[in-house]
Amino acid sequence: MQLHISPSLRHVTVLPGKGVREFIKVKVGSRRVSYRMLFYSLLFFTFLLRFIFVLSTIDRIDGDHSKCSSIGCLGKRLGPRILGRRIGSNVPEVIYQILDEPVSKDEVQGKTDVPQTLQEFMSEMKQSRLDAKTFALRLREMIVLLEQRTRTAKIQEYLYRHVASSSIPKQLHCLALKLANEHSNNAAARLQLPSAELVPALVDNSYFHFVLASDNVLAASVVSTSLVKNALRPEKFVLHIITDRKTYSPMQAWFSLHPLDPAIIEVKALHQFDWLSKGKIPVLEAMEKDQRVRSQFRGGSSAIVANNTEKPQVIAAKLQALSPKYNSLMNHIRIHLPELFPSLNKVVFLDNDIVIQTDLSPLWDIDMDGKVNGAVETCRGEDPFVMSKRFKSYLNFSHPLIAQNFDPNECAWAYGMNIFDLEAWRKTNISLTYYHWLEENFKSDLSLWQLGTLPPGLIAFYGHVHVIDPFWHMLGLGYQDNTTLADAETAGVVHFNGRAKPWLDIAFPQLRPLWAKYIDFSDKFIKGCHIRAS
Numbered sequence: 001m002q003l004h005i006s007p008s009l010r011h012v013t014v015l016p017g018k019g020v021r022e023f024i025k026v027k028v029g030s031r032r033v034s035y036r037m038l039f040y041s042l043l044f045f046t047f048l049l050r051f052i053f054v055l056s057t058i059d060r061i062d063g064d065h066s067k068c069s070s071i072g073c074l075g076k077r078l079g080p081r082i083l084g085r086r087i088g089s090n091v092p093e094v095i096y097q098i099l100d101e102p103v104s105k106d107e108v109q110g111k112t113d114v115p116q117t118l119q120e121f122m123s124e125m126k127q128s129r130l131d132a133k134t135f136a137l138r139l140r141e142m143i144v145l146l147e148q149r150t151r152t153a154k155i156q157e158y159l160y161r162h163v164a165s166s167s168i169p170k171q172l173h174c175l176a177l178k179l180a181n182e183h184s185n186n187a188a189a190r191l192q193l194p195s196a197e198l199v200p201a202l203v204d205n206s207y208f209h210f211v212l213a214s215d216n217v218l219a220a221s222v223v224s225t226s227l228v229k230n231a232l233r234p235e236k237f238v239l240h241i242i243t244d245r246k247t248y249s250p251m252q253a254w255f256s257l258h259p260l261d262p263a264i265i266e267v268k269a270l271h272q273f274d275w276l277s278k279g280k281i282p283v284l285e286a287m288e289k290d291q292r293v294r295s296q297f298r299g300g301s302s303a304i305v306a307n308n309t310e311k312p313q314v315i316a317a318k319l320q321a322l323s324p325k326y327n328s329l330m331n332h333i334r335i336h337l338p339e340l341f342p343s344l345n346k347v348v349f350l351d352n353d354i355v356i357q358t359d360l361s362p363l364w365d366i367d368m369d370g371k372v373n374g375a376v377e378t379c380r381g382e383d384p385f386v387m388s389k390r391f392k393s394y395l396n397f398s399h400p401l402i403a404q405n406f407d408p409n410e411c412a413w414a415y416g417m418n419i420f421d422l423e424a425w426r427k428t429n430i431s432l433t434y435y436h437w438l439e440e441n442f443k444s445d446l447s448l449w450q451l452g453t454l455p456p457g458l459i460a461f462y463g464h465v466h467v468i469d470p471f472w473h474m475l476g477l478g479y480q481d482n483t484t485l486a487d488a489e490t491a492g493v494v495h496f497n498g499r500a501k502p503w504l505d506i507a508f509p510q511l512r513p514l515w516a517k518y519i520d521f522s523d524k525f526i527k528g529c530h531i532r533a534s
Helices: 035-061 070-082 093-100 118-128 132-166 170-185 196-203 217-229 245-257 282-298 300-305 312-321 329-340 361-365 430-443 454-460 524-528
Strands: 002-005 012-015 208-213 237-243 264-269 346-350 354-356 373-375 417-421 465-467 493-495
Touching (some): 196 237, 196 264, 208 329, 245 264, 329 346, 329 417, 329 430, 430 454
Parallel strands (some): 237 264, 373 465
Antiparallel strands (some): 002 012, 346 417, 354 493
């Protein structure tokens, strides 16, 4: 068959073939139609036919074997979408209705025939051939039972970890007792630290001054040993160790018997600071209020765990708030560094759960640009779990006092290894701001934040933080084990922040060697208290 169109586009002639002419004349309007338009029209219809063919083929491949024409299959596929309707589900509506019903805590109480595993459930379904409603009821019972058991198991885990992290291991208690006994019986364990000729270095700003506040002798030993061993000029390092009254004798005995020459070590108890013996001390008042408020509103770990309405994560946060470290003077004392060291211009403050793996003297070359606190940000980094902390992670922005004053997306930073410009600090009201917000939190029944000294620190140092390179402070080694040993070894300082401290049995075994390599396990005190590498 041949098709001829007259040049005027007014006649169309169809030739069926074999020499027989049949003229079919079609009258066309006087409006001129371009060949380009005709070409595009034919191209469009060709594409449409191919599209219909593909969709109908896919329908058959997907398993839709119902009899339908290509156009019918296309309409079945596209019709609901074009009309804004969802394709009908094969799941009976009764299943949705049963699974959507509110869950009662006593729903499966006393029932002994609830399937315990998916395998038991499937076996029961195959044997009984239940209808859709019964199927949904049995499935619901099994899920509710497993959810209750999972919640109980999580809460028990959080409670055990709280007890493990809050208790003093018997090995550390043994070490403190042995050193205290040595302090009372051995004059060599009662040396003045530092010796008289080195005392002027304690206030000499040409030295590199580090401050460590700790009541854990073994932890302080690891921090100080790792600091000095990795120093390029240890003779210029001065480490000020601050401890409490009960730990002073063991701490002095340890560093008297284990000197870190040529570095200069000072061991001093809080009661030996003149500043703390003058009048009312805000940090002591704050600790007393904090203890009283926490006792009144939390009711101890038993009351927290007995709460059946709160989520396990909330219970975990409340248990963590009961940790003794949050009510320890060692944890609050850093806010008074300018008063404790009035002659010093700059110090690096170290937590006792860190390990130093590089020379820290370059920290003094960092230009703080007039800021007070040099710290690593914790809102960006390769680890999305550890390095995703912002103000909203620590402060309660549902409280109007917080919401009106701070940005929830403001980047947080970390304690653990901080450069403090004490000269710049003395020109600010950081300490007053810190205690003002502590008081506001007490007034609001601890509803502004729940735990730790970091939240009030974030507020007090707001606008006074200079961000330093993350190399100087790797976090998270005490609450998640995603960090590999190889990655941790590339950091200047690693921080075991979290419950899994390296001196506890719950420490992550693959990360503990970073800490343990700075302990001499052949030492008589270490061996005598059965402190081992793993």
